[in-house]
Amino acid sequence: MNFRQSAIQCREKTVKCRKTDIKELLPAYLEHGLGNTSLALVEDHLKTCEDCRDELSLLSMLGEETVPDPGEAFWDALPGRVYREVQAGASGKKTFGFARLFDLAPAPRWAWATTALAITAMLSFIIFRPSHPELARTVPPDTSMVFDDFVSVGPVNVAELSSSELIAAARWAQNAFAPVRDAIGEDGADARERDLSEDLSNLSPEELDRLSEMIKIKEQEAREKLRIKTSNEKGLV
Amino acid sequence: MDEDLELITRTRAGEREAFDELVRKYQKQLYAMLFRMLSNHEDASDILQKAFIKAFTGLDRFEFRSSFRTWLYQIAINLAKNVYRDRSRVERVSLDDVVLGRDPRIVEKLIHKENRQLLRRALANLPDKQRITLILRVQEGRKFDEIAELMNCSTGTAKTNYHFAVKKMKKILREDELPPIGNPVPGEDGEV
Numbered sequence: 001m002n003f004r005q006s007a008i009q010c011r012e013k014t015v016k017c018r019k020t021d022i023k024e025l026l027p028a029y030l031e032h033g034l035g036n037t038s039l040a041l042v043e044d045h046l047k048t049c050e051d052c053r054d055e056l057s058l059l060s061m062l063g064e065e066t067v068p069d070p071g072e073a074f075w076d077a078l079p080g081r082v083y084r085e086v087q088a089g090a091s092g093k094k095t096f097g098f099a100r101l102f103d104l105a106p107a108p109r110w111a112w113a114t115t116a117l118a119i120t121a122m123l124s125f126i127i128f129r130p131s132h133p134e135l136a137r138t139v140p141p142d143t144s145m146v147f148d149d150f151v152s153v154g155p156v157n158v159a160e161l162s163s164s165e166l167i168a169a170a171r172w173a174q175n176a177f178a179p180v181r182d183a184i185g186e187d188g189a190d191a192r193e194r195d196l197s198e199d200l201s202n203l204s205p206e207e208l209d210r211l212s213e214m215i216k217i218k219e220q221e222a223r224e225k226l227r228i229k230t231s232n233e234k235g236l237v
Numbered sequence: 238m239d240e241d242l243e244l245i246t247r248t249r250a251g252e253r254e255a256f257d258e259l260v261r262k263y264q265k266q267l268y269a270m271l272f273r274m275l276s277n278h279e280d281a282s283d284i285l286q287k288a289f290i291k292a293f294t295g296l297d298r299f300e301f302r303s304s305f306r307t308w309l310y311q312i313a314i315n316l317a318k319n320v321y322r323d324r325s326r327v328e329r330v331s332l333d334d335v336v337l338g339r340d341p342r343i344v345e346k347l348i349h350k351e352n353r354q355l356l357r358r359a360l361a362n363l364p365d366k367q368r369i370t371l372i373l374r375v376q377e378g379r380k381f382d383e384i385a386e387l388m389n390c391s392t393g394t395a396k397t398n399y400h401f402a403v404k405k406m407k408k409i410l411r412e413d414e415l416p417p418i419g420n421p422v423p424g425e426d427g428e429v
Contacts, residue, residue, distance in 0.1 A: 020400060027375050055403060058410075061356055062375045067269045070278055078264055079257040082289040089294050 017051040026056050030063055241305040249296060260289055263306065267313055273376045274317045274369065276357055284320060288313035303386065310387050318365050359409040366390075367402035374399055 017023070022045045028034050029042045046053055203211070244262075247255030267288065271281040292299075292309050299308060360368055366388065373379040373387065385395040 020396075023400065023403070024381070024396060027378070030375075031378055054407070058403070058406060059375050061352065062360070062371070065273060065353075065356075065376060067272045068278070070268070070282065074282070075261070075264060078286065078289075079260040082260055082286060082293065083253065083256055085286070085290045086293045089290065 015051060017049050017055075019045065019049070019052070022049075022052060023055060026052065026059055027063075030056070030059055242301070245296065245299065245305060248293070256293070259305070263309055264289075267309065270310070270372070270377055271313060271317055273372050274314075275320060276361075280320055284313060284316045287316055291316070307383075307386055311389065314369060314387060318369070321361075321365065321368075355410060359406050362409055363402055363405055367398045367405065370395055370398040371402040371406070 022042060025034060025038055025042050029039070034042065046056065200208070241259070241262075244255045244259045248259060264285065268281055268285050271284050271288075272278065275281050275284065288309060291312050292305075299305070303311075360371070363371065370384055370388065373384045374381070379387070381395045381399070382392050384399075385392040388395060388398075390398075
């Protein structure tokens with residue numbers, strides 16, 4: 001019997017049951033929480049009492065009301081929310097300091113700490129960064145006169161330098177550019193002195209033919225470009 | 238409730254883990270009761286949070302005269318009563334809510350939903366104490382002596398409120414037109 005039918009029957013009914021002791025047991029009857037004696041008492045009464053059967057139907061409908069679950073995210077967040085509110089209440093006012101900012105922010109504290117550390121390190125590097133590593137490694141020339149002493153003063157007119165100063169500058173330059181010279185290496189020196197005919201002589205006849213063909217093609221392309229350029233310039237004039 | 242005693246002592250000492258554990262222990266059952274009383278998530282979650290805040294803010298004043306659970310429920314019930322008094326919203330069933338078709342199950346669903354709405358409205362029209370007593374007894378499965386403790390009354394009063402609540406529910410549901418929520422049925426009130 002659904003609730004509407006039950007309600008209609010209630011409207012038509014005139015006999016009301018006054019057995020309150022039985023009625024008080026009805027919720028427990030629905031929950032299957034009655035002992036044998038009480039259970040028998042209630043079931044016997046229900047066989048003959050329509051008013052109590054209707055009441056049981058009403059209670060059953062009420063008991064079936066379900067509660068939707070708001071979800072795990074809600075349950076997980078609740079203790080933290082309550083804690084923050086209690087803490088804010090305990091301090092007497094809702095302060096807005098860095099600690100509160102950390103609490104409100106969704107990121108965990110370790111993430112904020114790492115970010116703060118990274119920012120500090122970056123600022124420290126910008127402010128206190130060392131001079132260029134190559135310059136830092138440069139060893140001053142082994143001489144009684146330090147070239148840096150007069151270069152650092154300002155622009156230098158080479159014609160005004162004495163012979164000892166020129167020798168000191170040359171020694172400094174020799175030391176300063178030694179790594180560059182080493183990096184170029186002997187291959188670079190060899191390349192300047194190497195004859196092209198020696199390289200060509202190492203090629204096979206087929207490779208020489210292909211090279212010759214490529215040179216011809218490149219030459220024709222260059223001539224064609226030059227012709228087009230010249231004709232365009234004439235057209236403009 | 239020795240477990241609660243230990244958790245409360247640790248919470249008072251400032252232990253965050255104990256605090257969280259107490260909230261987690263009661264949050265779901267308290268929410269269920271509040272949802273049944275208030276019929277929507279927004280109000281239920283709001284009162285749930287407020288109840289916990291009030292309980293923990295006054296934890297130093299808690300003297301273990303009752304269990305922590307009873308104390309927490311009492312706070313939540315009182316807060317929910319205030320919300321209910323201020324409320325004027327009425328949920329109505331509209332045919333637009335249900336797609337009508339030739340499938341007889343859809344009509345059944347409509348009747349079922351309408352019955353639910355009628356029931357909620359009837360419940361909402363009960364005086365506070367009767368409504369809460371009925372919810373605690375039928376929906377929460379609390380015994381009358383527990384309800385008496387929660388409602389701060391005698392067991393006899395709790396039973397009387399229960400009987401009047403059921404009687405009034407029947408009366409409201411027999412009426413062709415339900416009064417708007419917030420206007421209890423005129424005549425015999427019966428609230429003790």
